[in-house]
Amino acid sequence: MTKKPTLHDVAKAAGVSIATVSNVLNKKEKELSEQTRRKVLEAIQRLGYSPNQHARGLKKGKTNLIGFIIPDQNPFFMEILKGIHETCAEYDWQVIVACSEENEVRQNELVDIFISQQVSGIILVPVTSTLAGKDKWSNFPIVLLDREIEDSPFPSVSATNIEGCCQATERLAMNGHQRIGIILASPDISTTVQRRKGYEQALHAHGLRIEPDLITYGGEYGGTQSQINGGYRSTMHLLNLPQPATAIIAINHLLMLGALKAMKEMKVRVPDDVAFIGFDDHPWSEINTPQLTVVSQPAYDMGRQSIHILRALDEDKTARSIKLPMKLIIRESCGTATMM
Amino acid sequence: MTKKPTLHDVAKAAGVSIATVSNVLNKKEKELSEQTRRKVLEAIQRLGYSPNQHARGLKKGKTNLIGFIIPDQNPFFMEILKGIHETCAEYDWQVIVACSEENEVRQNELVDIFISQQVSGIILVPVTSTLAGKDKWSNFPIVLLDREIEDSPFPSVSATNIEGCCQATERLAMNGHQRIGIILASPDISTTVQRRKGYEQALHAHGLRIEPDLITYGGEYGGTQSQINGGYRSTMHLLNLPQPATAIIAINHLLMLGALKAMKEMKVRVPDDVAFIGFDDHPWSEINTPQLTVVSQPAYDMGRQSIHILRALDEDKTARSIKLPMKLIIRESCGTATMM
Incomplete structure (x- = not known):
């Protein structure tokens, strides 16, 4: 009270x-x-x-609010939000969240609204690799999260996407798979481009050909439900090729949901028929049968670091971009080498 | 752009x-x-x-923003948010979300902040069955969502909690279970009280005794992770009783996650060893082995209706509280009568 x-x-x-x-x-x-x-x-x-509580902000004509713009309701962003919340509490900042649903016009409106609302800073997950308003907003404290943009005037907090996806692909190659399919998100965001690069690097390192048929985009249209559907469609495609994929990587949690749904419907046994690696760790990874091998992103720490950067900007210090490491968590769904 | x-x-x-x-x-x-x-x-x-876009709100010294205060990051609230988003788009309203983490002081601060930010209305999931600020805020357009409070000056949008939980319990009783355990959330919120009532009504109707040992509270402390842990602990308790539960109901998605984790660890076979019914439908319900029987809440419609009510209040019309129906979706995890 x-x-x-x-x-x-x-x-x-x-x-x-x-x-x-x-x-x-x-x-x-x-x-x-x-x-x-x-x-x-x-x-x-x-x-x-x-x-008192509004004091710091009000000195500068701002509030003690931080605006966080997410592109969809992927649990990955909820885990980031947890890191943001807990770090904001240390600084007596409050967080308000808005969702662009991967729509660029809506994203730009949300940035303008947050600025009009005099928030102390914005954490933005951009929906494209360019950012139309970047010059207009360049004097405002903005941190880009997860995804990077071209010629950015803003510091970013992201993860080692190339390495993370490379490791996942290598694991499947080491287990003997030669037809490894990948389900990517929107082609116009940096995480998709980088994860594809990691996938191709690993194939190359293992002397495997890059087959266009095995590279699918399940997140073209963005949005929460549309990505689940995209993961489903991509999986159906990969498993119905004349020479089907024997292993699949889905590069985010929503695409993974769609892929698992498709494999369940097709009565595909994982990992016996198809090996599988998803992205983002979650309680469901261990509840699922088989337990899921995933590339775990440093979501909580990404949230924390983004607030530390806003804090530095608030104190008129300079801030550098940060890249945090991903980690492959090996469980049952990727199978083992001896199985092949 | x-x-x-x-x-x-x-x-x-x-x-x-x-x-x-x-x-x-x-x-x-x-x-x-x-x-x-x-x-x-x-x-x-x-x-x-x-x-233009701010026009309606600005006439009254307000913005075109709607504030939504959630208590935790349960996917249930994300589904509600989807309904809110899509309905707001029709009215050219934008939504900003903040999370109280079931903390009353924080909740009250968030309401004050949203009012200072001149939002056009607030959708609040209250963290207790009383609401300290209710008199102070009574002239402000607020809709209570999911949970009700005592002597409320605000209209609410909720679901048929008594009936929903009664139906789930009856299904287990009809399948022959006599020791049905329940995992409840915080004792001080209306949904917990109502779902417990539905559970007891069903036991009564089937001539079963109400056993205090079988009634557990996994969500006492609120918050996202704490409820997952609570669901886990409650399940361990129910399955380690001298006379263990043969069926379990978990009354929200987070408690359900904890319960499924515990049963997986204990190598309990669902539904052969223990029948299970969760709450809230989600793509995982069908991916999981066995597929989950759940009480599905009308989350999307609850989101939509709350905006319709705010819209009515914005036009100075009166608005009534609404209760929407829950639905039992029967899949594999609750077992069948013939199995007993």
Whole structure:
């Protein structure tokens, strides 16, 4: 129970808008009539209002809010959000989240809205590898998360996508697979491009040919449900080729859901008929039969680091981009070498 | 790409704060100096700024934002969010989400913050059955979602919790189970109280005794991870009783995850050793072996209806509370009558 008077209470007591109270606190009195200014100050004193929790932000005409723009409701972003939440709590920042559903127009609107709402910083998972508003927003504290963009004026927090996907592919190659299919997300985001590169590097290292038929895009249209459907369709394609894939990698959790659904329906036995590696660890990885081999992303730490960077920017320090390591967690679904 | 000038651009051009521009648009000129007002109006004209997308809200000194406060990152709330998103798009509203992690102080702060941010309405999943700020906030458009509170001044959108849990329990009783364990969430939320009531009604109807040992609370401490752990602990308890449960109901998705993890570790065969019914449908329900019988909540529709109510409140119409039906989806995990 918070009994402390809020900005809202002060505005009500003074008979003015919250915006006006905020102007007084921000020392923008020039913009106000003297009478209004006095009414607000009087109400602040009478109610004993202290702008403590909003203090740091308000000095700069900002709130103590951080805006986080996610592209879809992948549990990966929920795990990142956990890291963001816990780190924000240390700084007395609050987080508000909005979802672009991989729509560029909507994403740009959301950035503008967060800026109008005077958030202290934005964590953005961009929906394309370019970012139309990057010049317009370049003076605003923005951290790119997960995905990188071309010629970025913003620091980013991402993961070792090339290495992560390379390791997964190598594991399947070492287990004797020669027809390894991959289900990629949207072709226009950096994580897809990098993971494909890792896949091709591994095939090359093991003397395997790159077969266009085995490279599928299940996340072309973005969005939560559409990616689940895409993972399903790609799996059907890979398993119905004249020479079907004997192993499949799905490069995110939603694509993985679709792939598992398709294999269940087709009564494909994993790993006996088809070996499988997914992305993102989750309680379901161990509940599932067989238990899932996955490339685990450093989601929680990515969330934490993005706040540390915003904190540095807030203190007018410079901040560098960071890349955190992925880790292959080997369980049952990828099979073993002796099985072949 | 949005090329339209924003509130932010106007503020920059006029050399004033966004709050001041908002005051001018809200016709709160009395609070401003004449010079400031003129500067803002001039900038609006020069840039060709049109407060179109923000128009409805701004008339009332509000934005076109809706705040949604969730208690944890249960996929159930993500499904609700989908309904909210799609309905908001019809009204040109945007949604921002914040998470209370079942913490009452944090919840109250978030409500205050959303009000200070001038959102057009709030959708709140309250963390207790009382709501300390309810009188303070009673003039603000708030819809309670999923959970109800005592003496509420706010309309709510909830589901038929008693009936849903009663149906699940009856199904297990009809299959011959006499020791049906239940894993409940926080004791202080209406959904827990109502689902327990449905469970007890069904036992009563089938002439079964209510055994305190079989009623567990896995969600006492709230929060995402803590509920997964609670579901795990409760399951261990129910299966290690001198007379173990032969059937288990877990009343939300997170508790269900913990229960499935525990049964997997204990090598319990579902439904042969223990029959199981979870809550909330999800792609994993069909991927899992065995496929999961669940009480499916009308999450998407709950999201939609909550926006329709906010819309009515925005148009100064009265709005009634709504209760939507749950549905038992029978798959493999609950077993069949012939098996006993």
